[in-house]
Amino acid sequence: MPKHLPTVAIVGRPNVGKSTLFNRLVGKKLALVDDRPGVTRDRREGDARLFDLEFRIVDTAGFEDEDPQSLPGRMRAQTEAAVADADVALFMVDSRAGIVPLDAEIGRWLRAGNTPVILAANKAEGRAGNDGVLEALELGFGDPVELSAEHGEGMVELFEALMPYIDAAVAATDEDEDESEDGPLKLAVVGRPNAGKSTMINRILGEDRLITGPEAGITRDSIAIDLMWNDRPLRLIDTAGMRKRAKVQDKLEKLSVADALRAVDFAEVVVLLLDATLGLEAQDLKIADRVLEEGRALVIALNKWDVAENPSSLFQGVRKALDEGLAQARGVPLIAVSGATGKGLDQLIQAAFETRDAWSKRVSTGQLNRWFERAVEANPPPAPGGKRIKLRYITQAKTRPPGFILFGTRVDQLPESYRRYLVNGIRKELGFGAVPVRLTLRAPKNPFDR
Template identity: 70%
Template sequence: MPLPVVAIIGRPNVGKSTLFNRLVGKRLALVDDRPGVTRDRREGEARLFDLTFTIMDTAGFEDEDPHTLPGRMRAQTEAAVRDADAALFLVDARAGITPLDEEIGRWLRGEDTPVIVAANKAEGRGGEAGRLEAFALGLGEPIALSAEHGEGLADLFESLRPYVEREEEETVEEDEEDPSRPLHIAIVGRPNAGKSTLVNTMLGEERMITGPEAGITRDSIKLDWEWKGRGVHLVDTAGLRKRAKVEDKLEKLSAMDTRRAIDMAEVVVLLLDATRGLEAQDLRIADQVIEEGRGLVIALNKWDVADHASSLFNGVKAALQEGLSQLKDVPLLTVSAKTGKGIDQLLGAAFEIRDSWSRRVTTGELNRWFEKAVDNNPPPAPGGRRIKLRYITQVKTRPPTFVVFGTRVDQLPESYRRYLLNSMRRDLKLGAVPLRMTMRAPKNPYDANKD
């Protein structure tokens, strides 16, 4: 089934090609300060959060004889709009509304294609006057946008959503939905925690150099492996010491390489040394993994030689609950890199975390949960003025990321946002993976004095 089509229209040099490049994620369209660079219609597959659609860049709309080159370009633009599911009418917020903008507006009002007006070049507050002026075009509330700086994309998402989201669930990247794809897993921890020994035991060969000296591994070593018929992309990393103790340039580069490995991983295994227990540096590493939005599994290594095993496990678990308050119930497992005990459980937990990390909640299920959560615990009314939460949408996976739309959301306390996240994790069974939630309010100047 073809993707919905959105055509960008506007007079020359308002930033149509810049926005096109922003939405397709590549510099496919030529961009220059001079007007009239774009002549033919150019199409590309656009991604805006979780919306996927065909975006069409068009020539600048000019009032010229149909037989001239500008006239033929205008005919191409008109045809593009008539074939589109929605038209995105771009105006220059800093220049204000021109007579040609007004002519384009009159023509669009006579067409059947839905129109969204976007005031581009509105970075900062400099374009607000031009945005308000665009109300006079009679095509609804304009949104503020900066194609060059990527500002206003959440408002653009909200405006486009009714016209293109019908394809949303059918156009999720196949790679994200395929449970058979290789698991990208990075093993991190302090020096001498046994990371390379664990990798060697997993592979069944002495692939990594090991020894009693700390810091043998310097580069992040990437290895392709198979566990029970499932592909695993395994990365062994250099040990991470407390930053203040890192003085050697090579060790600094190794630490940067490890952090890049965390960025590229789907799930990170934080390996602890059971003979030393949980240390502050372990919590710092775990916090970095969560901050990067990666799935996290914590493994207590050297369990075969640990003293007072039961009390040690309970003590580490309690310390993690307190030290990682932003993400409760992170899996804590025991392993022996030397004997291989616990490795199957570790890999099984990593695949489960990856499944939760990649999960997409359907729009219907998500908003049924949202209505119930808000009904059970309505948001506060600071100063006697209600905060209205209207709906929620999942904008991406890996990690699951959500946007809540409503009014006065800037006054919503952090405790209420935590309530929503905790309820979501529990009720929707999203597991112990990082979740992202942002709040967005429509920018309508006429709402300023309304409840």
């Protein structure tokens, strides 16, 4: 998340529900709410979240036309300052009371400034606010967002209205920040016993830092070692070998495997080390599956390449088996290495950094929805029972791993095959590669359901 959050200022005459909306967006009752007008006097700020949008919200005093030296006049000056500093102003009116002269005056003042304005008609639940919503059009800010701050209705529509402004502000302030450059790359090395994990790490370090030998299971604790690789910080984590659960009888080995799984949870990228002399086994796929389930980025290394027989056909066979066995992350990087000779280790570390970059990547909502429109046009969603599934838009909710929210109607009936089509498109078209991608489906609430 960017260090500087975009700012949204809520403005309007007293008692239209500004503080109620503020409390809903920050998720706490920070602002006092009462039926009497003028309860809020100072600017109150909080960190707000609306689905994946994160921003700074400012609750302002009710805008009143008073002498600048009076208390209401000084409150108005605070409101003007908040709007001037904001990336977007949310102009709130009361749809039940209709538009009054003070609303029109606030509208004229907002139009004279440089801050973009979104008009919101609050208390629009039921039919009592219909006339006020129509009246709000005369303020000259286009169609108002109809919402109920008290009941939480209209939040999807508010999200749609705010999204372009928040997105633009994030892009402007976050242009020079790179999420992938925030500390050492935390790289855990996992695999079956005796795959050569400690030997490979010693070769990367250039010293015999870890005990190695022909016996399986020498490493018991997860060992973290910090180093610099091509002037970039790296934290390597060696883990105990993971055998099939049925074969793990010894209590100490059980603790070692549990420790290795914890190391996976704390890592950013996980290298699964295979033994080229043994090929790919079912246990390797289980380990890979566990890594992806935890949302970690995965790179696979084929070790002991210097002593492998028929290396070319072996590599192709492992590649094919991985793509079939790891359908949820087809195309995971596969690098041939040798812990004994050092072959391929530079490419392995480089692939790990590149994979973390993809794992940390954020795509702007505009770019994402341009891709989304093309994808839906090329392959429209099915119509189960003759009723269309309408997909409205998509947005990225998080990174590490990348998570997306898809908004639409009847999305609960979207087939798993279509969800896979979209996830594969996100990976391929938007540069996420083979990292795990989460896609959540969400439908706006219908106020008439009840």
